[in-house]
Amino acid sequence: MINYFSSDFTLGILGGGQLGKMMLYETRKYDIKTHILDPSKEAPSSIACNHFQQGDLTDYNTVYKFGKKVDILTFEIETVNLKALLQLEKEGTKVYPSPKTLEKIQNKGKQKLFYKEQGIPTAxxxxxxxxxxxxxxxxxxxxxxxxxxxxxxxxxxxxxxxxxxxxxxxxxxxxxxxxxxxLIDFKNELAVIVVRSPKGTIKTYPVVEMEFHPEANQVEYVICPARIDEQIATKARKIAEKVSKAFEHVGILAVEMFLTKEDAILINEVAPRPHNSGHYSIEASYTNQFEQHIRAVLDLPLGNTNSKVGGVMVNLVGEKGHTGNVLYKNIETIMKMKGVTPHIYGKKQTRPFRKMGHVTIVNEDINEARIIAEKVKKTIKVISE
Amino acid sequence: MINYFSSDFTLGILGGGQLGKMMLYETRKYDIKTHILDPSKEAPSSIACNHFQQGDLTDYNTVYKFGKKVDILTFEIETVNLKALLQLEKEGTKVYPSPKTLEKIQNKGKQKLFYKEQGIPTAxxxxxxxxxxxxxxxxxxxxxxxxxxxxxxxxxxxxxxxxxxxxxxxxxxxxxxxxxxxLIDFKNELAVIVVRSPKGTIKTYPVVEMEFHPEANQVEYVICPARIDEQIATKARKIAEKVSKAFEHVGILAVEMFLTKEDAILINEVAPRPHNSGHYSIEASYTNQFEQHIRAVLDLPLGNTNSKVGGVMVNLVGEKGHTGNVLYKNIETIMKMKGVTPHIYGKKQTRPFRKMGHVTIVNEDINEARIIAEKVKKTIKVISE
Structure with a gap:
């Protein structure tokens, strides 16, 4: 057994955006040493890691050299140099998710062909x-x-x-x-977060329901649990498990799906990392998706995926017509609302539709959480100073 | 209204131990800029803050100069230079809790005399x-x-x-x-975490029950909610509120109490900062004590102090006979147990009875949580390599 805690073991993370930042809450909690690579020196993960390196994630040499200094390598963004990952793996560095899995997902054309080959329902x-x-x-x-x-x-x-x-x-x-x-005429967009260990142990989170902003095509509300029949939820979780197994994925896999008007489930696409549709888990779940990802890639026991309470997540995106130093207008007002926790990603500059943060609303009653979420959405505005 | 988020506003924290480290999870979540002062360059909070300074917390000049560079100053340890805080406050820096409050608490003799003056029951x-x-x-x-x-x-x-x-x-x-x-012949040791804003808004957390290790005189289990009559719990929370008001305290105040065999409540002592007896709140509460402390000292709206689920906290202290590089033996075993989250403070060296971390066990049923906590306690050992 490797000693990960307060030791010299080093986890490398490719990408230092908000997903990396939220992973670092967990590596700090466990005192696991981390190295981060990101092109921007102002990346949200530039602090709270043990070592930050500015560099191009798509450059072979940069990724290869970064990977040689760590014991296990993971990523929080898919657009990373695949050849470097393949070489690192060949030379004995553990890379999770594996480059072979990433290769099947990185290109959406290949991803879709894979579903077809594997008999996984998709549009x-x-x-x-x-x-x-x-x-x-x-x-x-x-x-x-x-x-x-x-x-x-x-x-x-x-x-x-x-x-x-x-x-x-x-x-x-x-x-x-x-x-x-x-173009699928769907009733609902759903997602299931799956976690899978290197040995193939697999767990799914409850199904979430997604509502999209009609103009920006970004998720507006993520609702957990989805307000759907239990039978459909069970089916969605089973299909998500099948997808994770088919990819031989290790870590968090977010499986986005359409529920058609005929109650068929079609896979839309997957993300091989913690995902927006799992952010609610920080406040609502027994084990959040970031801790779960770290547990999986380090081959530690997987945590409980159940929820303590219902959760709704609202994305905070930059208002139209605002570019410049960010101001979170009315944030104090939403902080007074029941069960509300804002997350500020730490991007100094806002611009229209830029993802700047998210807000989680938890409540024992999911319908009450949804009502408060709408108030949150109407109240807080991401503007420039 | 001050713009605290992704701005140049700076919160200074005196002390960079585990309490500071857990505060930094919250300042990262809100992207609030932080400076930390601690005598050890290997302090648990030396990363995840925006600026870390090594220095003596009891030295007037060090504390004064550190304080002049921040907008609001707080602390995570009581043994700081009081004169420097008084001078900083005089010159316009906001210091919360105020030096006048700290003065009444820092010396336990003064603290006890204060209870007597204020008619607060104490031994x-x-x-x-x-x-x-x-x-x-x-x-x-x-x-x-x-x-x-x-x-x-x-x-x-x-x-x-x-x-x-x-x-x-x-x-x-x-x-x-x-x-x-x-020497009080008590039935129970209890604690109430109180939070108070600069304007005097006050909230209390549910009463917790503490079990002490007989030899080390350190808390062994903290149980929330305490398994006591509701009437006694209400009384304990009211007394804790009274104590916070009497001290004109701002931020988190942990109020430790004895419940005597005659069901009288006596104040044992207080800590003017987040406290071991509130660690359970990270996993169990709607708003944990560290976020709550940050909200209070920044005069942001206070969060919900209720619990989502029951929580038991177990301290991880160094085993007798072990001094050196730390190893958390059987940590993987406890990570398999239901509702278990370990927190590793990041101290590289263990020694007998040194506080190295804690484990939270959450469960809808507090009695089940208590049973699992005992298993956790028997399983994990903090030893040297």
């Missing part, structure tokens, strides 16, 4: 290597409008995803490898 | 300026054996406190200012 799609091919596909009627366009690489938080309804929407698309996906 | 006592006077008091029968001896200054975690039963116990006492206190 119908076609992959195109560039915009010319996509346009050809539309002209040939292989792709019917409306459809969901997704860039195969580098998309996150609604970037790299568009609903294409007409010719002018097509014209606006960038020229990249992409997939055209059937 | 009978006599103050002695040195050991010769104490011995004279015993000889003259002013003090009867057995009694509780307390050093008036610098005591913590059972240091500076002894039960004196006979002449050889007297012989072992150091020569310092002290109090001789009536």
């Amino acid at each position: 119908a799609f076609i992959r195109f290597s560039n915009k010319a091919h996509l346009t050809e596909g539309i002209t040939n009627n292989k792709v019917k409008l409306p459809f969901v366009w997704k860039s195969t690489q580098g998309g996150y938080d609604g970037n790299g995803v568009s609903i294409v309804r007409n010719g002018s929407d097509v014209a606006k698309l960038p020229d990249t490898e992409c997939i055209a996906e059937e | 009978a006592f006599i103050r002695f300026s040195n050991k010769a006077h104490l011995t004279e008091g015993i000889t003259n029968n002013k003090v009867k054996l057995p009694f509780v001896w307390k050093s008036t200054q610098g005591g913590y975690d059972g240091n500076g406190v002894s039960i004196v039963r006979n002449g050889s116990d007297v012989a072992k006492l150091p020569d310092t200012e002290c109090i001789a206190e009536e």
Whole structure:
């Protein structure tokens, strides 16, 4: 057994954004030594780690050299140099999730093909290597409008995803490898956080329900537990487990799903790391997703995924028309509301729709939490000074 | 309204031990800038603050200069230079708790006299300026054996406190200012965490029950809620409120009490800061004591003091016969147990009875939590490598 606690053991984390920052609460709690690599010297995780290195996450040498100095390597963002991870693993560094898993997820085209191969239900799609091919596909009627366009690489938080309804929407698309996906007429968007250990022990969190902001295509409310039938919840958790096993994933995997009007569950996409849809767990769960991720990648026993209380999460995104030094207007007002905890990520500059923080509302009664969440949303504004 | 979040506002914290470390989880969550002063460069809070300074907390110039660079100053340890705090306050720096409050608490003799003045129930006592006077008091029968001896200054975690039963116990006492206190034949030791804002808004946490290790005189289990009558709990919370008001305290005040066999409540002593008896709140409460302290000293709205679930806290102290690089033996075993979260303070060296961490056990059923806590206590051992 490795001695992780107050020892020289070092965990490396690629990426130092808010997810890294929230992981560091847990490594501090356990006094586990950490190294962080991030391109920005003002990254939210630049403090609270034991060593911070500024560097390019997509550069082979930077990632390779960083990885050689740590005992176990994980990441909080998918866009990292895969070849460096493969080489590190070959040379004996433990990398979790494994580069082979990441390879299957990093490119959304490959991810979708994997679901098809594995018999995992997902929306119908076609992959195109560039915009010319996509346009050809539309002209040939292989792709019917409306459809969901997704860039195969580098998309996150609604970037790299568009609903294409007409010719002018097509014209606006960038020229990249992409997939055209059937637009699902869903009842609900759901997500299940799964955790899996290196030995294959697996646990799922309760199903959460997501409500999206119609314009920014960012999650507006995450509600746990989802207000759905228990049978459907059980089915969703089983499918999420299947997905995690199929990927041989280690750590936290966020599995986003559509619940169709016919009560079918289709996998939308996955994130191989702690995820926005699991932030509620900090206040609501027995073991939050960040601690759970650390437990999994270190091959420590997995914690309890049950909730103590109901939780609703509201994202704090920059207001339209505001760019500059951030001000959280009315934060004192929401701090008076029952069960409300704001999380400020530490980005000094706001801009429209930038993810600046989140607020968790916990309550024994999930419906009361949802009502308070709406008040929170209407009250706090992320503006510039 | 001051903009505390992701701004240049700076909170100074005197002391960088485990209490400071746990406060820093909260300042990170809110992205509040912090400066820490501690004599040890390896202090648990040396990372996760924005600026760490090594220096003597009892030195006037060190504390004064440190305080001049921050906007609001607080502390996590009582043994700090009081004159520097008084001067800083005079020159406009906000110091919470105020130096006037600290002055009344820092010296246990003054603290006891204050209870007497304010009509707050406490065990009978006599103050002695040195050991010769104490011995004279015993000889003259002013003090009867057995009694509780307390050093008036610098005591913590059972240091500076002894039960004196006979002449050889007297012989072992150091020569310092002290109090001789009536030995109370109590049913229970209780504590109430109180939080008070600069404007005087006050809230109390549920009463906790404490079980002490008979040899080390350190708390072994803290149980929340205490398994006592609701009437007694209400009375304890009211007395704790009265104590906080009397001291005009701002921030977290931990009020330790005896419940006598006749169901009277006597104040034992107070700590003007987050306290061991409130650690359970990290996992069990809607707002934990560290966040609550930050909210109070920054004059932000106070959070909910209620519990989501029951909680039991077990201290992790160094095993007898072990001095050196620490190893948390069987930590993986306790991490498998229901509702268990270990906290490792980050001290690299263990020694007998040194406080190295704590473990929280949460459960909807407090009796189940107590059973698991005993298993935790029997399983994990803080030893040297």
